[in-house]
Amino acid sequence: MTHRLLMMLPVAWLAACAHVPDKLAPVTLNAAAPLGGVDLGSGTGAAWPDAQWWKRYSDPVLNDIVDLGLASAPSLGIARARFDSARASVREAGANVGAQVNLEASYSRQRLSENGLFPPQFLGFNWYNQADLGLQASYTFDWWGKQRAAIESVVDEARAKEAEGVAAQLILVSSIVDTYFGWQVDQSRLQLARQRVANAERLEAIAVARIKAELESPDSLSSAHALAGAAHEQVAVLEGSARLRIVALAALAGRPAAQLPLLAPRPLPPMAAELPDDVGTDLLARRPDIAASRWRVESAQKTLDAARADFYPDVSLKALAGLQSLTLGKLLEAGSGVPSVGAALHLPLFDAGRLSARYGFSRAQLQSAIADYDDAVNGAVRDVATQASTRQQLLAQQKERGLALASAQTLRRATQARVRAGVTDLRPQLDAEQDELAQADVLLQLQGAALSVDIALQRALGGGYGADARLAAQPANPSTPTQNTP
Numbered sequence: 001m002t003h004r005l006l007m008m009l010p011v012a013w014l015a016a017c018a019h020v021p022d023k024l025a026p027v028t029l030n031a032a033a034p035l036g037g038v039d040l041g042s043g044t045g046a047a048w049p050d051a052q053w054w055k056r057y058s059d060p061v062l063n064d065i066v067d068l069g070l071a072s073a074p075s076l077g078i079a080r081a082r083f084d085s086a087r088a089s090v091r092e093a094g095a096n097v098g099a100q101v102n103l104e105a106s107y108s109r110q111r112l113s114e115n116g117l118f119p120p121q122f123l124g125f126n127w128y129n130q131a132d133l134g135l136q137a138s139y140t141f142d143w144w145g146k147q148r149a150a151i152e153s154v155v156d157e158a159r160a161k162e163a164e165g166v167a168a169q170l171i172l173v174s175s176i177v178d179t180y181f182g183w184q185v186d187q188s189r190l191q192l193a194r195q196r197v198a199n200a201e202r203l204e205a206i207a208v209a210r211i212k213a214e215l216e217s218p219d220s221l222s223s224a225h226a227l228a229g230a231a232h233e234q235v236a237v238l239e240g241s242a243r244l245r246i247v248a249l250a251a252l253a254g255r256p257a258a259q260l261p262l263l264a265p266r267p268l269p270p271m272a273a274e275l276p277d278d279v280g281t282d283l284l285a286r287r288p289d290i291a292a293s294r295w296r297v298e299s300a301q302k303t304l305d306a307a308r309a310d311f312y313p314d315v316s317l318k319a320l321a322g323l324q325s326l327t328l329g330k331l332l333e334a335g336s337g338v339p340s341v342g343a344a345l346h347l348p349l350f351d352a353g354r355l356s357a358r359y360g361f362s363r364a365q366l367q368s369a370i371a372d373y374d375d376a377v378n379g380a381v382r383d384v385a386t387q388a389s390t391r392q393q394l395l396a397q398q399k400e401r402g403l404a405l406a407s408a409q410t411l412r413r414a415t416q417a418r419v420r421a422g423v424t425d426l427r428p429q430l431d432a433e434q435d436e437l438a439q440a441d442v443l444l445q446l447q448g449a450a451l452s453v454d455i456a457l458q459r460a461l462g463g464g465y466g467a468d469a470r471l472a473a474q475p476a477n478p479s480t481p482t483q484n485t486p
Contacts, residue, residue, distance in 0.1 A: 020308065020311040020312070021308055021311070021356075021359055023308075024304075024363070029294065029297065029370070029373055029374075030284065030373075030374070030377050034280075034377075034381055046272055046274035046275055046276055047276065048276050048282070048286060048461060048462070048464070049458045049461050049462065049463055049464045050464045051463075051464035051465075052464070053458045053463055053464050054066055054173060054176075054177050054458075056269075057177070057181075057269040058269065059180075059266065059269070061180075061261050061262070061263060061264070061266075062176075062177060062180050062181075064261045065176055065180060065249060065253055065260060065261060066173055066176055066177070068253040068254070068255055068259075068260070069172055069173065069176050069252050069253040069254065070169065070172070070173070071254075072253065072254035072255065102136045103136075104132070104133075104136065105132065105133045106130075106131070106132045107129070107130070107131045107132075108129070108130045109127060109128070109129050109130075110127070110128060110130065111126055111127050112126055112127070112128065136318070136319070147306075149302040149303070149305040149306040149309065150302070150303075150306045152298075152299075152302040153299045153300075153302035153303045153306065154299075156295045156296070156298040156299035156302060157295070157296070157299045159291075159295040160291075160292040160293075160295035160296045160299065161292075163288045163289070163291040163292035163295060163465075164288070164289075164292045166288040166465050167288040167289045167292065170288060170459055170462075170463040170465070171459070172252065173463070174455050174456065174458065174459040174463070175252055176249065176252045176253065177455050178452050178455045178456075179245050179248045179249050179252060180245075180249060180263075181268065181448065181451050181452070181455070182241075182245050182448065182452070183242055183245040183246065183249070183263060184265065184266060184268060184448075185268065185444060185445070185447070185448035185451075186238050186241050186242040186245065187242065187265035188265065188267075188268070188444050189238050189441055189444050189445070190235065190238045190239065190242070191265075192437050192440055192441045192444070193231065193234045193235045193238055193441070194235060195433075195437055196231040196234070196434060196437045196438075197228070197231040197232055197235055199231075199430050199433050199434050199437070200224070200227045200228035200230075200231040200434070201228055202426070202430055203224050203227060203228075203427065203430050203431075204221070204224040204225065204227070204228050206224075206425075206426065206427060206430075207221045207223075207224040208221060208224075227434075246260070246263070268444075268447050268448070268451055269451070271391075271450060271451060271454045275388060275461075276461070279384065279461070283380060283381075283384065283461070283462070284377065284380070285466070286461060286462030286464075286465055286466065287376075287380050287461075287462045287465065288462065288463075288465040289376050289379075289380070290373070290376045290377060290380055291465070293369070293372050293373040293376040294373055296369045296372065296373075297366070297369045297370055297373050299369075300362070300365045300366040300368075300369040301366060303362050303365065303366075304359070304362040304363055304365075304366050306362075307355075307358050307359040307361075307362040307363075308359060310348070310355050310358065310359070311348060311355055311359075313348070318340075318341070319339075319340070319341045380460065383456075383460040384457070384460045384461065387453050387456045387457040387460050388457060390453045391450060391453045391454060391457060394446055394449050394450040394453060395450060397446050398443065398446045398447060398450065401439065401442055401443045401446055402443060404439050405436065405439040405440055405443055408432070408435045408436040408438075408439045409436055411432045411435070411436075412429065412432040412433055412435075412436045414432075415428045415429040415431075415432045416429050416432075
């Protein structure tokens, strides 16, 4: 009988392996950003952003606010908690692999039932003691790579969580920098708006004086009032915008507004119009969101390998070095030994489709991870192309607006000369100054918009993140087995 069972094992093995899914064809992910044909501007040769890219603006107050945000932002705390959870999962998965050794000890006192299988009258006692002491060891062979694939899947998921944390930090820092320079733009525009208010009030006073002197009709005063009212309104709008940006900065930094560093108006920093030379080839390795997506593809690949390995048999060895005695005093004697050695074979034959369903789910998860990766790549290309093109457009607009401002300044100097010569009154000069201030205000708005786009471009270029060199160089291949499989 035993001989027949042994001969049936290979047949059962072949039957169980007959429905093992075929290996998937290799899947190659994009190794470079598809930026061909995208107009990124003529300038190249700039360096990639470093890990503290905001320090390129040389503003110590901004650096202090960013440090506050990195130290206390709730979003970063959530990202760190997720990474710690993933790292704990790695340790848990690793603990389930290899040899397992357990020490078990027990002692009990039990009464025999008078109506049981062995009556106390037959044995001569009603109560008895039971002492057990054993050292149990087990080892499961990972011939098909299932355990290793499961560990690697959890490790890759932890790496994805870590990259997600970096992406969250990048979003936070770029939001702080953009809000801070938005406040600086508001302050510069406020200076111009207050000058426009002063000029409008002077024009209003001149109109009142000329009406009293019966040199003009009262209608001229209405237009002076409208001009002054518009100037006052712009001041109110900009002051409100600056206050809101302070509130936003405090929220981003995770501190009350009173604990923020003292803000002071500063000139806006200059910007470079160049991009890195190798932006197409290195972008994917420098974006934390793309790195996270790629790690998830790797993790899904390992999960699929583990699901496929479930179709093959598991073989484990077990050994027990134990002692058992009815009296505690004789427990450590040689005659109390109850050692045992055994082997176990788990061979899936019929499982109502459970393994196939799990494999199909893992395969769908892999395809979903690949689609997410492709979407992240397309989003990165769109992000870089949009920000680079917008920056080029704004720089061109600044150049043209600078010419318009120079013309307004020339006109203002000419009117000043005529006023000094007594050829005309002060009104043409004030009108020219109002036009100059308006042109300067538009130029400031363009500079602020260009700076905001520059910040967004630093984020689009990865903000100094550096992905694992292996991921940057090798395509993911979900068909690659973790070990040799039949």
